[in-house]
Amino acid sequence: MSRQRDDQPTGEFPGDSGSRPAAPPPPAPGGSSRGSGRGLLVVLGAAALAVVALLGLQTTNLLPNFRNPFAEEQTDRTGPTLLKSIQDLSRYVAAEGNFQVVVDLENDRRNVPDFLLGERTLFVGAGSVEAYVDFAKIGEGAVVPTEDGTSVEIKLPAPELGKTNLDMEKSYVVARERGLLNRIGDLVDGDPNRQQQVYRMAEERITTAARDSGLADRAQENTRKMLEQLLGSLGYDKVTVTYTAP
Structure with missing residues (x-):
């Protein structure tokens, strides 16, 4: 009998037939990117849950409030209010008028184009004016009742108009046009009282x-009606009101 060679494979171990083990299958296309994408979603979801949890704790006052390091802060350095004067008033405000006006003001220079030097402002102004009777100006003998006490005659000063009260909350600038040199001048030396005009x-x-x-x-x-009601309640049947010239 012939002897087997020592270098020949035997049947004592698997794979002795000489065949090599099969290679693992290659990963599916996009599998690695899908896995990284899922991981990113998981991280973002965890971060979102952490933020929501912190906000919930802050709302329930379990954690101190977080302050924005870039938040706007306001500092009030206003001095104390000084009392200048006190004036006793004896005016009866009998009527008030509310007005609105559109001011179209233009300032320019001769022989200079408006786009270079000129300014135009369109402003809507809202204000009120009071009409009052100053009872402090009533002189002696202004009230003359009859002997039987059934009627009375009153002489009053003519009504006056108060100072116009411009309501800045209802007034506003519609449009403002400025020339190139005006814009440069505002940057260099702006006039805060420009709108006063x-x-x-x-x-x-x-x-x-x-x-x-x-x-x-x-x-x-209105003043006459007020006095008729007031003096009528005191027993006067007839009330005559006259006004002196202003």
Whole structure:
């Protein structure tokens, strides 16, 4: 019998047939990117849950409030309010008029284009004017009752118009056009009182409108009705009110 060679494979171990073990299958296309994408989603979800939990704890006052390091802060350095004067008033405000005016103010230079040097402001001004009777100006003998006490005659000073009160909460600038040199001048040396001219013009227009609106006549009528009701309750059957010239 012939002897087997020592270098020949035997059947004592698996794979002795000479065949090599099969290689593992290659990963599916995109499998690695899908796995990393899922991991990123898990991390983001955990971070979101942590933020929600911290906000919940802050809402329930279990944690101190977080302060924004870039939050806007306001510092009030206003000094104490000084009392300048006290004035006793004896005015009876009998009527009030509310007005609105559109001011279109333009300032320019001759022979200079507006785009280079010029300014135009469109401003809507809202204000009110009171009409009052100053009882402090009533002189002696202004109230003359009859002997039987059934009627009385009262002489009052004519109603006056108060100062125009421009309501800045209801007033606003619609449009403002400025030339190139005006814009440069504002950057170098801005005038904080520039709008005062527009405000004064609005007040002047409202004052003029109040004088022409019959507001003083309404004040006369309202004052007369007030005195008739007041003195009528005191037993006077007839109340005559006359006004002196202003």
